[in-house]
Amino acid sequence: MDAPTLSRRFVLAGLLTSAASCSLAEAPERSLRPVAKPTGSNGQARHSTAAEALINAAKLDGKMGFVVADARSGQVLEAHNPLLPLPPASTAKAITALYAMERLGPGFRFSTDVIATGPVSGGVVQGDIVLSGTGDPTLDTNKLAELAARMRQAGVSGATGRLRIYEGALPHLRTIDPEQPDHVGYSPGISGLNLNYNRVHFEWKRAGSGYSVAMDARSDKYRPTVRTARMDVANRSMPVYTYEQRGGVDRWTVASKALGKGGSRWLPVRNPGAYAGEVFQALAAAQGVRVELGDPVARRPDGKVLARVLSDELSTVMRDMLKWSTNLTAEVVGMTASARGGRVPRSLRDSAGDMSRWLSARVGTNKARFVDHSGLGDASEISCREMVEALTTLAPKLGLRSLLKPIPMRNSAGKVLDGHPLQIVAKTGTLNFVSALAGYVRAPDGTDLAFSMFMADEPRRRRLSKAERERPEGGAAWNKRAKNLQLRLIERWAALYTG
Structure with a gap:
């Protein structure tokens, strides 16, 4: 296993604990058996009383x-409110993956470069060194260290100018969804230069009568401290965190009564380019290349590329995004796909509008309206019919199915039912009082179904205050019932339409 893979998994395991997980749903434990296929006079199955009972x-x-x-023909077998637009939550990432795979191609790679604005003489760049990104959402501290090492291997030991950053390949956005609590790591800032999914590691330890705290950009190999994000411990019980941006620095406070003996968590970064630039400066210094930080540049310079690191191919990036449900990846990839049309989007809503129009042109939708590419914003809507249309017409051409995550059947206690005959691959979606699942199920006889299910209690969601949105009362129980219903429906369909 190579170092970049280790690094990516290390970061994902630490950072993505809030990503949507596979269902802990209740499912019947009986074997599947073939039953007759009910159809209406037009050959299309109608919504049955059995489904309504579930x-x-x-x-x-x-x-x-x-x-x-039917996943092969696209014929609708059964439906309930098929044209009702509802929030897709993270199943929107399946549409984003299709959009990106068509616009960019499965072999597309993001690059991060070190550029010299002048000639190199005696190891010294006669000008500035520019860290230039194209938005790579998977860039981590290990990869940035590799980039610094390659710069040194190119014979660079310093510069007459400064270290500057270029992050203008994508717009600089301070958060994905402004309606989320400030401290949640799944709604970080975005720019054309991203690092560690734009999250900074906050660690605290008891020290005498108080606490020692550290903010760093750690990986499994490095632990560079940062100054672009700072933490103060406040003598209070609530709120647990406060945030403000002052002097270009993310300034946090945390309630001392909430800390206990020690611990850590990842917090969102609101100035991604500055964060990446600071960490790169430290990693370059460790290689013997010492250069002061300067202001960002507005345009990518035309100078010599001293070193470059590449992301994995887009197909791999999409597989990881769909597995871990990384919001930053979805937004960056979606905006990059929109920019491939010749115009860099001004905002997530702008780019998501491009994706909505693209989907309409491809599958004839008229209900889908996206406000972002991750599904985090609950103003996005799509109907189940439109999602299934994308799964049966676009997805086979673009290889989506092979990128989706296996979803195991589970019993009421959450235990995986080993050897269950159904093979399910799908994208989950979870917001407060919103649950979605879209994908495919294959039965032992080869019957292949495509499905989508959206469930939302939008009035209850709207009543939540911003502070309640991380762990709302009743949210976990509602979600468990929704996931349970999803698996019960899937097993019913597989039994009903096999044989």
């Missing part, structure tokens, strides 16, 4: 819709 038994307030279709 929906009623779940006792989910709000609205829901589902569509299940």
Whole structure:
């Protein structure tokens, strides 16, 4: 296993604990058996009372819709509110993956470069050194250290100018969704230069009557401290965190009564370019290349590229995004795909509008309206019919199915039912009082179904204050019932339409 893979997994394991996980749903433990396929006079199955009974038994307030279709022909077999637009949550990432794979191609790679604005003489750049990004959402501290080492191997030991950054390949956005609490790591800033999923590691330890704290950009190999994010411990119980931006620095406070003996968590970075530049300066200094930080540059310079690191191919980046549900990856890839059309988007909403129009042109949608590429913003909407249309027409051409995550069947206690006959691959989606699942299920006889299910109690979600949105009362129980319903419906469909 190579170092970049280790690094990526290390960062993902530490950073993405809040990503949507596979269902802990209740599922029948009986074997599948073939039953007759009910169809209407037009050959399309109607919503049955059996499915309605499952929906009623779940006792989910709000609205829901589902569509299940033959994955090969696209024929709809059963539906409930198929054209009702509902929030897709993170299943929107499946549409983003299709959008990016078509616009950019599966072999596309992001690059991060070190550029000299002048000639190199005696190891010294006669001008500035510019750290230039194209938005790579997977760039981590290990990769940045590799870039610094390659710069040194190119014979560079310093510069007459300064170290500057270029992050203008994408717009600089301070957060993905302004409605999220300030401290949640799944809504960080975005720019054309991103590092560690734009999260900084905060660690605290008891020290005498107080605490020692550290903010760093750690990986499994390095632990560079940062000054672009700072933490003060405040003598209070609530709120746990406060945030403000002052002097270009993310300034946090944390309640001492919430810290206990020690611990750590990842916090969002609001100035991604400055964060990456500071860490690169430290890693370059460790290689013997010492250069002062200067102001960012507005345009990518035309100078000599001294060193470069590349991301994995887009197909791999998309597989990881769909597995770990990384919001930053979705937004960066989506905006990069939009920019491939010749115009850099001004905002997430601007870029998501491009994706909405693209989907409409490809599958004839008229309900889908996206406000971002990750599904974090609950103003995004799509119908189950449109999602299934994308899964049965676009996805086979673009290889989406092979990128989706396996979803195991589980019993009511959350235990995986080993040897269960159904093979499910799908994208999950979870927001407060919103649950979604979209993908494919294959039965032992080869029956292949595509499905989407969206469930949302939007009035209850709207009543939440910003502070309640990390762990709302009743949210976990609602989500468990929703996930349970999803698996019950899948197993029912597989039994109903096999044989």
